[in-house]
């Protein structure tokens with residue numbers, strides 16, 4: 011009798027662990043797990059590859075800050091650019107890179123926080139084999155909005 015109870019208890023535990031370990035299968039299920047929506051494909055020439063943007067906070071004169079959730083497919087990246095008011099990136103998924111002009115690229119992981127100084131020329135994007143999602147916080151927008159520059163060439167990216 012006791013051993014039967016133990017078997018039942020162990021079976022129940024295995025079932026519970028099995029359920030909590032289930033990964034989302036379909037894109038819809040994966041989307042449902044996201045804290046913020048993936049948004050829409052960015053349709054402009056300031057990016058290489060496919061990236062998505064969901065604005066979370068639109069700039070206004072109270073906060074002088076815009077906040078967007080950005081997702082890059084593998085190899086996708088911004089052009090070189092700079093923010094007169096600086097920028098902070100919160101990495102929420104995947105792997106990618108951040109590079110300031112004249113410095114080595116920095117590998118980014120989920121949980122990393124990147125502080126980008128005002129007017130520092132830089133780019134950010136996904137790693138070659140991974141997508142990257144970050145929340146981009148652009149403060150001090152009263153100092154000016156983003157200045158877009160040339161694309162990050164494949165040669166620069168592959169370095």
Ligand code: MN
Pocket residue numbers: 091093097126132134
């Ligand atoms: Mn930036």
